[in-house]
Amino acid sequence: xxxxxxxxxxxxxxxxxxxxxxxxxxxxxxxxxxxxxxxxxxxxxxxxxxxxxxxxxxxxxxxxxxxxxxxxxxxxxxxxxxxxxxxxxxxxxxxxxx
Amino acid sequence: xxxxxxxxxxxxxxxxxxxxxxxxxxxxxxxxxxxxxxxxxxxxxxxxxxxxxxxxxxxxxxxxxxxxxxxxxxxxxxxxxxxxxxxxxxxxxxxxxx
Amino acid sequence: xxxxxxxxxxxxxxxxxxxxxxxxxxxxxxxxxxxxxxxxxxxxxxxxxxxxxxxxxxxxxxxxxxxxxxxxxxxxxxxxxxxxxxxxxxxxxxxxxx
Amino acid sequence: xxxxxxxxxxxxxxxxxxxxxxxxxxxxxxxxxxxxxxxxxxxxxxxxxxxxxxxxxxxxxxxxxxxxxxxxxxxxxxxxxxxxxxxxxx
Amino acid sequence: xxxxxxxxxxxxxxxxxxxxxxxxxxxxxxxxxxxxxxxxxxxxxxxxxxxxxxxxxxxxxxxxxxxxxxxxxxxxxxxxxxxxxxxxxx
Amino acid sequence: xxxxxxxxxxxxxxxxxxxxxxxxxxxxxxxxxxxxxxxxxxxxxxxxxxxxxxxxxxxxxxxxxxxxxxxxxxxxxxxxxxxxxxxxxx
Numbered sequence: 001x002x003x004x005x006x007x008x009x010x011x012x013x014x015x016x017x018x019x020x021x022x023x024x025x026x027x028x029x030x031x032x033x034x035x036x037x038x039x040x041x042x043x044x045x046x047x048x049x050x051x052x053x054x055x056x057x058x059x060x061x062x063x064x065x066x067x068x069x070x071x072x073x074x075x076x077x078x079x080x081x082x083x084x085x086x087x088x089x090x091x092x093x094x095x096x097x098x
Numbered sequence: 099x100x101x102x103x104x105x106x107x108x109x110x111x112x113x114x115x116x117x118x119x120x121x122x123x124x125x126x127x128x129x130x131x132x133x134x135x136x137x138x139x140x141x142x143x144x145x146x147x148x149x150x151x152x153x154x155x156x157x158x159x160x161x162x163x164x165x166x167x168x169x170x171x172x173x174x175x176x177x178x179x180x181x182x183x184x185x186x187x188x189x190x191x192x193x194x195x196x
Numbered sequence: 197x198x199x200x201x202x203x204x205x206x207x208x209x210x211x212x213x214x215x216x217x218x219x220x221x222x223x224x225x226x227x228x229x230x231x232x233x234x235x236x237x238x239x240x241x242x243x244x245x246x247x248x249x250x251x252x253x254x255x256x257x258x259x260x261x262x263x264x265x266x267x268x269x270x271x272x273x274x275x276x277x278x279x280x281x282x283x284x285x286x287x288x289x290x291x292x293x294x
Numbered sequence: 295x296x297x298x299x300x301x302x303x304x305x306x307x308x309x310x311x312x313x314x315x316x317x318x319x320x321x322x323x324x325x326x327x328x329x330x331x332x333x334x335x336x337x338x339x340x341x342x343x344x345x346x347x348x349x350x351x352x353x354x355x356x357x358x359x360x361x362x363x364x365x366x367x368x369x370x371x372x373x374x375x376x377x378x379x380x381x382x383x384x
Numbered sequence: 385x386x387x388x389x390x391x392x393x394x395x396x397x398x399x400x401x402x403x404x405x406x407x408x409x410x411x412x413x414x415x416x417x418x419x420x421x422x423x424x425x426x427x428x429x430x431x432x433x434x435x436x437x438x439x440x441x442x443x444x445x446x447x448x449x450x451x452x453x454x455x456x457x458x459x460x461x462x463x464x465x466x467x468x469x470x471x472x473x474x
Numbered sequence: 475x476x477x478x479x480x481x482x483x484x485x486x487x488x489x490x491x492x493x494x495x496x497x498x499x500x501x502x503x504x505x506x507x508x509x510x511x512x513x514x515x516x517x518x519x520x521x522x523x524x525x526x527x528x529x530x531x532x533x534x535x536x537x538x539x540x541x542x543x544x545x546x547x548x549x550x551x552x553x554x555x556x557x558x559x560x561x562x563x564x
Contacts, residue, residue, distance in 0.1 A: 017389065017394060018398060030501070031508070036456050037509075038509055038513055040449075040452060042519065044448070048440075048441045048444040048448065051443065051444040051451075052451070053448060059519075060519045061459070064519050067519070067524060068508075071511065071512045071515070072508045073467075074529060075507060079507075116304055120308075120311060123312070127319060133370065134363060138366075140427070140429065142359075144355075146331075146354040149353065149361075156365065161432040164373060165429070169418060169442055174414070176447060180446075180450055213484060214487060214488060218488075219317075224554075225499060230328070234332055236539075238339065239339065244514060244530075244532075248541070249542055254545065257542065259339045260336075260339055261549035261550055261553060263336055264328075264332055264336075265553045266342075266344045267331065267336060267344065268328045271324075271328045271355075278360055
C-alpha cells in the first residue's frame with residue numbers, strides 16, 4: 001500500500017523499526033477484525049427488530065471478547081509446544097503482543 | 099503493493115492526488131466485489147444444470163444490484179446521522195462516490 | 197506492502213522481473229490458501245475429539261488436493277474457450293503456473 | 295471515476311496503475327471462481343479424478359459465473375453513473 | 385502498541401501512517417457493514433426498491449453494529465492492556 | 475516457482491522478499507487458525523473462562539490443523555511439480 005509513501009526520502013529515519021511497528025499494527029487489526037466478526041456471529045441477533053444491543057447480547061459480547069483472548073493465547077501455546085516437540089525452538093512467546 | 103512503483107522518481111507528479119484516485123478505485127472495487135458475492139448468493143441457482151442465467155435469475159440480478167445501491171446509500175446516511183447525533187459533524191456525504 | 201522496500205535504490209536490479217516473480221508467488225499463495233480452506237471444509241471433522249487426522253480424513257485430503265488441481269485446470273480451460281468464442285485470443289495457457 | 299482533476303502525466307501513470315490492478319483483480323476473480331465452483335460441484339472424494347458429472351458442473355459454473363459477472367458489472371456501471379449524475383445536480 | 389522505542393521523527397511518521405490506515409480501515413468497515421446488513425435484511429427481489437421493512441432492518445442493523453463494534457473495541461482494548469501488563473511483569 | 479531467469483542479485487532480493495512474505499503468511503495463518511478454532515469450539519458464553527471441554531477442543535483443533543496443513547502443503551507441492559513438468563514437455 002502507500003503506507004510507506006514518505007519513508008524513503010526521510011533522512012535519519014529507521015525504516016526497519018517503522019516497518020516492524022506497522023507490521024504489529026496490521027496484525028492487531030487483523031485479529032481484531034476476525035474477533036469482531038466471530039463474536040458478532042455468536043452473540044448478536046440478526047433479525048434487527050430494533051437498534052439496541054439487548055442486555056443479554058451485551059453480556060455475551062463481553063464474555064466472547066474475553067474468551068477470544070483466552071483462545072488466542074491457548075492456540076499460540078499449542079503451536080509453540082508442537083513446534084518444540086518437532087525439534088525447533090518454538091516461537092519464544094505467543095506470536096503476538098496480545 | 100507495487101502500484102506506486104514508478105511514482106517516486108516522477109518529477110512534477112502529484113502523488114497525493116494519484117493516491118487519492120487510487121484509493122477511490124480500491125474502494126469501488128471492494129464494494130463491487132462484495133456486491134457480486136452477495137447477489138450471486140441471493141439470485142443464482144448453484145446446481146449448475148446448465149450454463150445460462152435463467153430469465154428469473156437475470157431479473158433477480160438486476161434488482162439485486164439496484165437494491166444493493168439503495169442499501170449502500172441508506173447505511174451511509176444512517177452512519178452519518180448517528181455520527182451527527184453523537185456530536186460530530188458526520189461525514190458530509192455518503193462515504194463513497196457510489 | 198513493504199516487499200519492495202529495497203528495490204528502488206538497487207543499481208542493476210530489474211524491478212520488472214522481481215515484480216513478476218513476486219506477483220506469481222502471491223498468486224500461488226492465494227490459490228493455496230483457498231484450496232486449504234476448501235479441502236478442510238470438505239474433509240476434516242470439526243468436532244475435534246482428538247488431534248489426529250484419521251485414516252479416512254487423510255485419504256480424503258489427498259484426493260481433495262488432487263481434485264482441486266483438476267478443477268483449477270478445467271475452470272482455466274473453460275474461461276479460455278469462452279474468451280476465444282467471444283472473439284478474443286484466450287489467455288494462451290492456463291492463467292497460472294499450476 | 296473522474297480523472298479530470300489529474301494532469302496528463304498523472305493520468306498516464308494512473309492508466310499504468312489501473313492496468314496492474316486489473317491484472318491483479320483478474321487473478322483474484324479467477325482463484326475465487328475456482329474456489330466457488332469447486333465448493334458447489336465437488337463433493338465426492340472416493341476418487342481423485344473428476345467424474346463427468348463434476349466436470350459438467352464445473353464448466354457450467356464457470357461459464358454461468360462469467361455471464362453473471364458481466365451482467366452485474368453492467369448494472370453496477372449504470373447505477374454508479376446515475377448516482378454520480380444525481381450528486382452533481384445537487 | 386508501544387511506540388516508546390521510536391524516535392520523535394519516527395513517531396510523527398507513524399501518526400501519519402496510522403491516520404491513513406484508519407481511513408482505510410473505516411472504508412473497509414463501511415463496505416463490510418453494507419454487505420452484512422444487506423445479507424441479513426434484503427431477501428425479496430420482486431422489486432428493486434427497498435420495502436419499508438427492509439429499510440427499518442437496514443437502519444437497525446447499521447446502528448446496532450456501530451454499538452456492538454464500540455463495545456467490542458472497548459473490551460478488546462481492556463483485555464489487550466491487561467495482557468501487556470502481565471507480560472511486562474514476567 | 476522458477477527463479478532461474480533472475481540474476482543472483484535479484485535472487486538475493488527475492489529471498490529477502492520471500493522471508494518477509496513468509497512471516498506475513500504465518501501471522502495470517504495464525505490469526506485465521508484462532509478464528510477457525512474459536513468458531514468450532516466456543517459456543518457457551520455463560521462464562522468468560524474457557525471450560526475444560528473448550529480447552530481440549532481448541533488444542534485438538536490447532537494441532538489437527540497443523541497436521542492437516544502440512545499434509546495439504548506436501549500434496550500441493552507434488553501436484554504443482556508434476557504439472558510444471560507436464561507443461562515443459564509440451
